[in-house]
Amino acid sequence: MDATLEGELVSLRSEEGSITEIGPEVTAAEGDETIDASGLALVPGFVNAHTHAAMALFRGFADDLPLTTWLEDHIWPAEARLEPKHVYWGTRLACAEMIRTGTTAFWDMYWHPEAVARAVEDAGLRAVVAAPLIDGSDAAKARADADEALDLVRESASGRVRAGYAPHALYTVSLDSLRWVAERAEEREGTVQIHLSETQKEVEDCVAAHGVRPAFHLDRAGLLGPNTIVAHGVWLDEAELELIAERGATVVTNPVANLKLAVGGLFPYFAARERGVGMGIGTDGPGSNNSLDLLSDLKTFALLQKNAAFDAAAVDASETLQLGRGEASELLRGPALAVGDAADFLLVRMSAPELAMGELDAGLVYAASGSVIDTTVVAGRTLMRGGELEGVGEVVAKAQECALEIGVA
Ligand SMILES: [Zn+2]
Secondary structure: OOEEEOOEEEEEEEEOOEEEEEEOOOOOOOOOOOOOOOOEEEEOOEEEEEEOHHHHHHOOOOOOOOHHHHHHHHHHHHHOOOOHHHHHHHHHHHHHHHHHOOEEEEEEEOOOHHHHHHHHHHHOOEEEEEOEEOOOOOHHHHHHHHHHHHHHHHHHOOOOEEEEEEEOEOOOOOHHHHHHHHHHHHHOOOEEEEEEOOOHHHHHHHHHHHOOOHHHHHHHOOOOOOOEEEEEOOOOOHHHHHHHHHHOOEEEEOHHHHHHOOOOOOOOHHHHHHOOOEEEEOOOOOOOOOOOOHHHHHHHHHHHHHHHHOOOOOOOHHHHHHHHOOOOOOOOOOOOOOOOOEOOEEEEEOOOOOOOOOOHHHHHHHHOOHHHEEEEEEOOEEEEEOOEOOOHHHHHHHHHHHHHHOOOO
């Protein structure tokens, strides 16, 4: 009740997970559970469009190492010890942080996806969940596992969790398996997430092995369509962006993780925007960011792009927020603050020192952190109120136990 929306006091009513009324005249009906939102701004939730949530367990483990050493000597051996319960509590830990910082939906690629799906269900968020597909020595088994993972996610999830495929990257999945994913994703109505052009080496290796740059290789497999998101895209060239725009795929930039792992380049945002490429923004895994606070990625994104363009006006706070809300891609777009849409929203503390002055959009992108979020609601259910997240103590304790068990704490 009495939240501020674009300078006006409004109230919002939801029933069975959807918004039934919104506006200045809306009143509570008998039996309604109400939230006093005076002093709070009503805004849509954030969409973290690429992460590996359970890697919250690896936060602060083996930092400050080169990408290959970090992966091969530290992360992969630890991941080999993961059981579903570790992934469950790691994902719950990540969800707790996302709820606190205003993320209402995320795209996840990780092992034991059925445990991820259960964690998302229990935490109350929305997610698209997929298991990484890596050919390894047995491509047939990898494909069967990916199919089974999709079944398991669908079995353990309600409408808030969707299942998909996640071929890991061009350097870990053969053209044959990529083609298989394209067919299966279409047959089974699953989305596709893949890492693409994160490092320059990846591009050089792709050209050497296949004679074409990564986006063209992906297109050859039939995977570059409107249900695909490609994460990173740092080294995409103009011809690739043209192709991606034509096919209607979405590129997700991960500015903080790219900086932390020193990939050396910058996502060509303006070239992509000019061509009408669908775009989103993600944190990438908390092992390589290390935060899941999307506001920090939004600020970094805007500053990097302004600086690269030699133009402070090249991208503004509202455009950056649109990216953070999934509004720059049909695939990522979340519900709007409108009757009939799902009741997913945030209430933001306008009296917070970071937000008390000036425009809200600029305050959110340039001054605030996720700590200004007072209330997070997904599908009409209040997941956090007054900055207090119920049960967070247990989640942290369980995650710490799991980190000890797998030897990363
Ligand atoms: Zn990733």
